[in-house]
Amino acid sequence: MLQNATKKSIYKRLPIYLDYCKTILETEPETKYISSTRMAEELFLGEVQVRKDLSKTCGSGKPKIGYSLKYLIQSIEEYLKCKDIRKAVIIGVGKLGSAILGFDELKKYGLDVIAGFDTNAENKKYNKPVYTYSQEKIKTYIEDNNVDVVIMCVPKKVAQDVCNLIVSLGIKIIWNFTPIRLKVPSDVIVQNENLAYSVSIMLAGNN
Amino acid sequence: MLQNATKKSIYKRLPIYLDYCKTILETEPETKYISSTRMAEELFLGEVQVRKDLSKTCGSGKPKIGYSLKYLIQSIEEYLKCKDIRKAVIIGVGKLGSAILGFDELKKYGLDVIAGFDTNAENKKYNKPVYTYSQEKIKTYIEDNNVDVVIMCVPKKVAQDVCNLIVSLGIKIIWNFTPIRLKVPSDVIVQNENLAYSVSIMLAGNN
DNA sequence: TAGATTGTTAATCGATTAACAATC
DNA sequence: TAGATTGTTAATCGATTAACAATC
Secondary structure, eight states, rough: OOSSSSTHHHHHHHHHHHHHHHHHHHOOOTTTTTTTHHHHHHHHHOOHHHHHHHHHHHHHOOOBEEEEEEHHHHHHHTTTTTTTTEEEEEESSSSSHHHHTTHHHHHHHTTEEEEESOOOOOOOOSOOOEOOHHHHHHHHHHHTTTTEEEEEEEEEHHHHHHHHHHTTTOOOEEEESSSSSSOOTTOOOEEEHHHHHHHHHHHOOOO | OOOOOOOOOOHHHHHHHHHHHHHHHHHHHTOOOEEEHHHHHTTTHHHHHHHHHHHHHOOBTTTTTBEEEEHHHHHHHHHHHTTEEEEEEEEESSSSHHOOOTHHHHTTTEEEEEEEEESTTTTOOOOOEEEOOHHHHHHHHHHHHHHEEEEEOSSHHHHHHHHHHHHHOOOOOOEOSSSSSSOOOOEEEEEEOOOHHHHHHHHHHHO
């Protein structure tokens, strides 16, 4: 394995189950149990796969009845550590950065974005504070607020430099929106994200 | 296979190679050939994997020399159909929607986002037009402008309805940012995207 | 009991890696 | 020729699926 970041594909499906279960809980308050058969059908997945995933996450269901919705939600949240909220800052508050800054959904999955840093922090209104970028400020802020995730939305020319800075400050989890493959020590996790790349998968990978 | 959307993992790496090659072309104008060994090392990939990917996309390199940078870029762009630009509209111009609306990078990979639709199109300034949402307007716009991709950023309650509408208008490619697993005919491609899900992969999937 | 559903074991499939041959 | 590099074949690994047994 030459890259960091887990590939375990169960993690791609667990949030889908979680979201689905929460929706059922809201829209069908009378439903207490849900079968893997139904979930599979409505989520367009194989039913054996759903059962295998659930058995790994939340132990067992009841034959002829299914899985307890509430317990399922609780178990998946535990498995995904959703309740273990981590604090994050965004470096680079351009278009994408500011969208992420205001995207409260993330908190449901364990990430609380508390502030942003940008070379130009003027004239912008967000619901979270945005500070002027300076190494000293970032250092102080990260230490004072127990930040342990950094979201990188900076231009690619400065990506590796900013990365080196935050790694030197002890950050171990980086959500990387730049197209650069960051060089980091082996104990630092980098999750690469790139919407442009998704586009080419969508447009070329099919048909 | 119960889902649409390709899984072929080569498509995840091709944009990485492409981006890398373009960067080398810019920063080292004297470099004409690049070896799979070097690419692998700098991109943290296996060298055999790089060679296999390249052999699929662009035929062959030269032993002891490597692959022609220019030809590599050209071949990958062809393989990814980057030059075959498709027009897209965004439905739902909230925070994320407006970030995507202004994200010109996408065009490099074959997607030109030309307009947005929202129930509330007032008081917002974008560099692309945003129209008030109405079924009739969307229909006319899509037909008049040969739109063939729709980017869905609507609230989840209306996701399936909006989806049904655009499918009825003949749209065959949907980039879905809602957490709903859309039900579509088998000839429609849905690419599901969800930043919140990526977070849980990052936070739970590791350590 | 019969039937719906869960749970497990074995088979398949695809992607990655290792080993090595071919080329300039 | 020696060495760097490409290209291919076989082995491994992991994820998915199929078949079936177990349970209520």
